[in-house]
Amino acid sequence: MKLVNTISEIKSIISLQKQKGTTIGFVPTMGALHEGHLSLVRRAKTECDIVVTSIFVNPSQFNDPNDLKKYPRTLESDLELLEKEQCELVFAPTEMEISGSEKPDVSQYDFGPLESVMEGKFRPGHFKGVAYIVHSLFEIITPDKAYFGEKDFQQLTIIHELVKKYELPVEIIHCSTVRESDGLAMSSRNINLSEEERKTALLLSSSLYRAKDLSNSLSPLKVKDQIIKELQSEIQLQLEYFDIVDSEKLNPINEWNESYHVRACISAYVGNTRLIDNMRLIP
Numbered sequence: 001m002k003l004v005n006t007i008s009e010i011k012s013i014i015s016l017q018k019q020k021g022t023t024i025g026f027v028p029t030m031g032a033l034h035e036g037h038l039s040l041v042r043r044a045k046t047e048c049d050i051v052v053t054s055i056f057v058n059p060s061q062f063n064d065p066n067d068l069k070k071y072p073r074t075l076e077s078d079l080e081l082l083e084k085e086q087c088e089l090v091f092a093p094t095e096m097e098i099s100g101s102e103k104p105d106v107s108q109y110d111f112g113p114l115e116s117v118m119e120g121k122f123r124p125g126h127f128k129g130v131a132y133i134v135h136s137l138f139e140i141i142t143p144d145k146a147y148f149g150e151k152d153f154q155q156l157t158i159i160h161e162l163v164k165k166y167e168l169p170v171e172i173i174h175c176s177t178v179r180e181s182d183g184l185a186m187s188s189r190n191i192n193l194s195e196e197e198r199k200t201a202l203l204l205s206s207s208l209y210r211a212k213d214l215s216n217s218l219s220p221l222k223v224k225d226q227i228i229k230e231l232q233s234e235i236q237l238q239l240e241y242f243d244i245v246d247s248e249k250l251n252p253i254n255e256w257n258e259s260y261h262v263r264a265c266i267s268a269y270v271g272n273t274r275l276i277d278n279m280r281l282i283p
Helices: 007-019 035-047 065-070 075-084 095-099 126-141 150-165 188-192 195-214 220-232
Strands: 002-004 024-029 050-055 089-091 145-149 171-175 237-246 262-270 273-282
Touching: 002 007, 007 024, 007 050, 007 089, 007 126, 024 035, 024 126, 035 050, 035 145, 035 171, 050 075, 050 126, 089 126, 126 150, 145 150, 150 171, 150 262, 150 273, 188 273, 195 220, 195 237, 195 262, 195 273, 220 237, 220 262
Parallel strands: 002 089, 024 050, 024 145, 050 089, 145 171
Antiparallel strands: 237 262, 262 273
16 A cells, blocks of 8 residues: 655556556545445445545535534544555645645535535535535546445535536446444544433434334425424434435425435534434335
8 A cells, every 4th residue: 555645646656557557446535534434445446456545634625613623633543444455545635735825716616506405504615615625636536436425415416416517537436324233324523422422323313214114104294394303302412404305406305206216314413523314215
C-alpha cells in the first residue's frame, strides 16, 4: 500500500496504471474508517484491478464549524485498516493541496429540490460542498468505478445527478448499508455516543424496520405520522425528520403506488451527536 499526499503524484501513478489498461476503483472517505468503509474497499477489489481510497475531511460540506472541529481524525489507524485490506493506494491530501489558500466556490453546484429536502433543509449548503469535493476527487483520480454506501442515500442521489450533469466518465456503485449486530447503521459519528446514548440511537433503525412493517397495512402518510408520534415521545432523542420518499427524485410519497422505489429516511440527534439512516420500503 502506498500513501500519497499530493495531486501531482497521485495523477502520475494513476496515469501510468491506465497506460497499462488498469481499471481503477475509488472509495472516497473522510476517514475514521469502520466496517462500512472497508466493505466498500472489498467490493471495489473484486471488480477493479487497483483500489484508491481517499481520506479527506472536507470543510466545505460542514455548515456547523463545531461539527467540523469534533469530526474524528484517525489517520494512523485508518492506514492500518486499509493495509490489512490490501488497498493499493491511499490519497490523503491537505486542505491546502485540494483548495489552495482560497475558500472554494461551490455556488456552481445546483441540484434544485434534491438538495433542499431532508438533509438539505437542516444542513444548507451541505450538498454543494459534497459535490465540490466529489467532483474534484473524480477529476484527480479519474476512476472507472466509485463506491458509495447507501446510508447516505440523499448524498448518493446527488452524486448520480452530479455525474449526469457534468457527463463524468465514472460508474457509481451502490453498496448496502452495513449495520451493527443490533441494527445500528455504522457511522464514524457512533464513536461519540455514550453507552446510554448508544442504546437510544437504536431507535433510528428500529423505527425504519417498524415503518416497513406498518407499510403492509397503512398508507405512507399514516406510517409517517405514526413513526413521528412515537419518536417525539422519546425524550432522549431529538427528531429532525422522518420522511417517506421516492428513491429517484426524493419526492414525498402519499400512496404506495406512486413509485416502484420507496425509501424511509430519518435524522435525529442523540445527545450532541447527529445520526442519519434510511431503509428501502418498496420493493
